[in-house]
Amino acid sequence: MADAAATVSGDPRGRPTVLDSLGEDITRIVYPVSACMLLVVLLVSLLSSPSAPSPLAVSIAAATGGGGGSGGGDDIPTALVTALTFVVAVTAATFLLALLFYLRCTPCLRAYLGFSALSVLLVLGGQVALLLLSRLRLPLDAVSFALLLPNAAGALALAALAPASVPIALHQAALVAIAVLTAFWFTLLPEWTTWALLVAMAIYDLAAVLLPGGPLRVLLQLAIERNEEIPALVYEARPVDPRHGRNWRLWREGRQPGADLDVSSTTVEVIGEVFGRNLDSNSGNSSSPQVHGVATSAGDANNSRPRATLAAALSSADSTIAQAEEVPVLREHRVAVAEMSVPLIQPRPERSGEEEEDEDGIGLSSSGAIKLGLGDFIFYSVLVGRAAMYDYMTVYACYLAIIAGLGITLLLLAFFRTALPALPVSITLGVVFYVLTRTLLEEFVVQCSTNLLMF
Amino acid sequence: MTVAAGLGYALIALGPAFSLFAGVVARKPFLVLTLLSSTLFWLISLIVLSGIWRGFLPIKSGTWWAYAILIITSVALQEGTRLVFWRLYKKMEEMLDAFADRISKPRLSLTDKMLISLAGGLGHGVAHAVFFCLSLLTPAFGRATFYVERCSKMPFFLASALIALGFLVIHTFSMIIAFNAYDEKKKCDQIVVPVVHLAAAVMTLVNLAPGGCLIGTPLLLVMAALTLQYCWRVACRRLTEHQHRQLNNN
Numbered sequence: 001m002a003d004a005a006a007t008v009s010g011d012p013r014g015r016p017t018v019l020d021s022l023g024e025d026i027t028r029i030v031y032p033v034s035a036c037m038l039l040v041v042l043l044v045s046l047l048s049s050p051s052a053p054s055p056l057a058v059s060i061a062a063a064t065g066g067g068g069g070s071g072g073g074d075d076i077p078t079a080l081v082t083a084l085t086f087v088v089a090v091t092a093a094t095f096l097l098a099l100l101f102y103l104r105c106t107p108c109l110r111a112y113l114g115f116s117a118l119s120v121l122l123v124l125g126g127q128v129a130l131l132l133l134s135r136l137r138l139p140l141d142a143v144s145f146a147l148l149l150p151n152a153a154g155a156l157a158l159a160a161l162a163p164a165s166v167p168i169a170l171h172q173a174a175l176v177a178i179a180v181l182t183a184f185w186f187t188l189l190p191e192w193t194t195w196a197l198l199v200a201m202a203i204y205d206l207a208a209v210l211l212p213g214g215p216l217r218v219l220l221q222l223a224i225e226r227n228e229e230i231p232a233l234v235y236e237a238r239p240v241d242p243r244h245g246r247n248w249r250l251w252r253e254g255r256q257p258g259a260d261l262d263v264s265s266t267t268v269e270v271i272g273e274v275f276g277r278n279l280d281s282n283s284g285n286s287s288s289p290q291v292h293g294v295a296t297s298a299g300d301a302n303n304s305r306p307r308a309t310l311a312a313a314l315s316s317a318d319s320t321i322a323q324a325e326e327v328p329v330l331r332e333h334r335v336a337v338a339e340m341s342v343p344l345i346q347p348r349p350e351r352s353g354e355e356e357e358d359e360d361g362i363g364l365s366s367s368g369a370i371k372l373g374l375g376d377f378i379f380y381s382v383l384v385g386r387a388a389m390y391d392y393m394t395v396y397a398c399y400l401a402i403i404a405g406l407g408i409t410l411l412l413l414a415f416f417r418t419a420l421p422a423l424p425v426s427i428t429l430g431v432v433f434y435v436l437t438r439t440l441l442e443e444f445v446v447q448c449s450t451n452l453l454m455f
Numbered sequence: 456m457t458v459a460a461g462l463g464y465a466l467i468a469l470g471p472a473f474s475l476f477a478g479v480v481a482r483k484p485f486l487v488l489t490l491l492s493s494t495l496f497w498l499i500s501l502i503v504l505s506g507i508w509r510g511f512l513p514i515k516s517g518t519w520w521a522y523a524i525l526i527i528t529s530v531a532l533q534e535g536t537r538l539v540f541w542r543l544y545k546k547m548e549e550m551l552d553a554f555a556d557r558i559s560k561p562r563l564s565l566t567d568k569m570l571i572s573l574a575g576g577l578g579h580g581v582a583h584a585v586f587f588c589l590s591l592l593t594p595a596f597g598r599a600t601f602y603v604e605r606c607s608k609m610p611f612f613l614a615s616a617l618i619a620l621g622f623l624v625i626h627t628f629s630m631i632i633a634f635n636a637y638d639e640k641k642k643c644d645q646i647v648v649p650v651v652h653l654a655a656a657v658m659t660l661v662n663l664a665p666g667g668c669l670i671g672t673p674l675l676l677v678m679a680a681l682t683l684q685y686c687w688r689v690a691c692r693r694l695t696e697h698q699h700r701q702l703n704n705n
Contacts, residue, residue: 018555019485019567027484030491393590397502400495407488436502441586443512444505449587452606452668453522454618455529455656 026410028237029370030403032176033380037402039180040381041388041395044187047131048389079192083200090204094215101222101230109231110161117160117178117233121153124181160233168238175235179374183381187389194386195431201379202427209421220419233374370410376422383430393445394437401433402426456600456612461592464612468588468619472581475627479573486574493540493578500536501586504529519663526656534649537630540575541637565697568638569631569690576630580623588612588619606668614668617676618659624679625655628686635689644689651682 100108126149133140159166160174187194208214223230380402387394405426413420448454456464466473480486507528514521552562592612595601601611629648636644655678661671 017561017564017567018551018558019483019563019570021484022551023483023485023488027487030487391590392593393586396585396590397498400491400498403491404495407492433498433502436506440505440509441502444508445501445586445590447512447514448525449591449615450603450611451522452603452611452614452618452662452671453526453659454583454587454622455526455533455652455659 025237025370026407029235029372030406032172032235032237033372033377033403033406034399036176036179036183036377037381037384037399039176040183040187040385043128043180043184044385044388046135047128047184048187076192076196079190079196082193083196086197087200087204090201091208091215094208094219098215098219098222101219106231113231113233114157114161118153118157120178120181121156122150124185125149125153125177128181128184163236172235172238175233175374176377178233179235179377179381183378183385186378186382187385191386191389194382198379198383198386198427199431202424205421205423209419216421217419234371235374235377236371372422376426379423380426380430383427383434387430387434390438391442393442394434397433397437397441398430401429405429456595456597456610458596460600461596461612464592464616465589467613467616468584468623469581471620472577472584472623472627475573475577479570480577483570486570489571489574490578490581493575494582496536496540497533497579497582498586500532501582504532519660522663523657523660526660527653530649530653530656534652537633537648541634544571544575544634565694568634569693572631572634573627575634576627579630580626583626584619584623587622588615591615605663605665608666608669609672614662614672617672618662621672621675621679622655625651625682628682632682632686632689635693639693647685651678654678 097109129145129149132138133145156174156177159170160178163171166174186197189197205216208216209220211217219230383402384395384398387398405428406422408425408429409420409422412425476490480490508525511521514525548563548568555562592615595612602609603611603614606614629651632644633648635641636648655675658671658674658678661667661674
């Protein structure tokens with residue numbers, strides 16, 4: 001009775017309901033994606049001149065006497081050719097990776113991964129840092145810069161590649177940093193090329209994961225067969241833990257250790273259950289294996305699970321070359337950032353030795369967290385960054401579209417329980433919303449709000 | 456305008472939303488997702504609306520009745536969206552209750568439902584403020600500021616931020632009233648919400664007259680305060696009734 005009253009008055013001493021921790025795993029992937037997009041938008045607004053500024057920006061610039069940016073001339077055929085070349089290069093690189101994985105050259109793959117992460121941080125990071133220094137007029141001399149940059153790049157690369165040896169926050173921050181730098185570099189491409197590239201990568205992702213001969217599918221199957229993990233740059237959201245879950249709340253008293261495990265079921269599993277797929281295999285207490293209490297066994301499981309979620313790494317993009325006209329350069333240099341834009345997660349974790357419920361789990365990692373490839377981060381941010389070059393209204397619209405696409409992908413994942421590509425839905429929605437906002441919404445909203453008419 | 460002023464305007468429009476988010480919504484991840492989805496809904500309704508009206512823009516400045524029709528259609532569409540949102544929410548509630556039963560946890564309590572409706576309303580309000588106020592703010596950093604002819608006493612951005620604040624409050628709390636009314640099937644509350652929305656929107660028509668924004672903006676804020684007070688009454692009444700019922704049952 002006291003419980004009921006407490007629940008009614010809604011104070012935290014009441015029994016925790018379903019609402020308390022549901023959806024936490026999704027938010028744990030939404031926050032980093034949003035952070036990455038925010039950083040890219042900030043970088044783009046600070047550093048790039050808009051290629052085709054919106055009428056509002058032009059009129060404001062004219063009113064304040066500033067000059068507007070000039071639009072670069074690029075046309076559709078060049079864009080299509082560039083995008084096609086890129087996709088072909090990525091496919092070839094992914095097949096190469098699959099071959100290397102098949103031949104069990106794991107050191108090769110790891111070395112490749114390390115080299116590309118380091119080169120992104122060093123070269124791209126250095127370039128962005130120089131641009132920022134000159135734009136913001138920060139006083140930093142060359143010697144200090146030469147000292148700081150390699151150290152920072154090395155530390156972040158290490159943090160990105162060896163998650164076991166650094167705090168998880170640093171590891172995640174390093175991954176986001178790599179994604180931000182790569183995405184920013186991609187936004188330097190001309191406008192039509194960027195859009196063509198995004199659409200082409202979305203189609204490629206769809207084909208590579210779902211078609212039987214697709215390189216990513218091949219890679220995943222190899223990894224599952226062998227029960228090995230593909231070395232890759234993957235963002236893994238922190239495991240959902242009912243006890244240490246939300247860092248900003250104090251540990252509640254009186255919470256029985258066993259009782260709340262079930263609430264920590266991931267949202268994706270909830271959706272799966274609700275769609276009735278779990279009815280047979282679920283035995284009432286759907287406590288998922290992501291309890292921190294079994295951290296040690298989870299640690300073992302971590303090493304042995306078939307984390308076949310992602311294809312590998314960033315390639316060594318020789319990134320100082322940003323001209324899209326030089327197609328032969330592209331062929332060599334612009335590779336396989338996108339290889340990481342690979343299926344979201346792999347279902348069916350291996351049953352490890354621990355006695356957990358027969359989850360029929362959605363194949364999150366054994367700690368129950370969602371994993372998202374870094375390539376997905378990169379291409380989402382490229383889309384939003386390119387939208388930022390037009391106007392902020394498109395940024396907001398595209399951001400919402402991408403998050404909606406991510407949510408839909410997770411729903412589909414709960415429904416279909418197979419590896420799914422994370423790019424197509426979000427990119428499609430993003431592009432559609434961008435076009436709609438730019439053609440329809442902007443005029444309408446500007447007309448209304450400049451007359452101070454709101455509803 | 457300067458960055459400091461711009462930040463100030465942005466905080467006027469979005470400050471309460473930010474504190475509501477940090478204090479209430481961010482604590483429960485499900486509410487964050489509700490907020491995002493309701494923002495998306497509002498955006499979609501706005502896009503549909505602009506699609507309908509695209510052919511008629513730009514409206515000539517003398518014809519205020521064209522604006523009136525615009526506003527009426529917009530409000531009608533958004534209230535329709537609210538109903539759709541309500542239906543989806545009901546489905547979601549059923550799913551959540553079924554899940555809660557399965558894992559033998561308590562079902563959604565009344566405060567949970569009110570929190571969800573708060574997050575939904577906040578999503579609408581934030582979307583409104585972002586698209587109508589914030590998106591005009593950020594390109595305008597730099598020297599000088601803007602004044603509109605018809606509103607020569609207040610900087611344009613200040614007026615826009617105040618109106619956005621008013622509408623944020625109205626959207627957020629009228630969603631709570633609306634969900635409550637649909638739940639309890641109270642006709643009068645169900646009518647109150649669209650009427651308030653329409654009244655507030657029509658009030659912004661006053662801004663079309665020269666010097667009108669000096670009247671329109673404070674009136675709008677008064678409406679927002681009235682909505683807030685009404686919501687407070689509704690919520691208190693509902694909660695105390697619920698509590699009495701619980702005590703009587705036990």
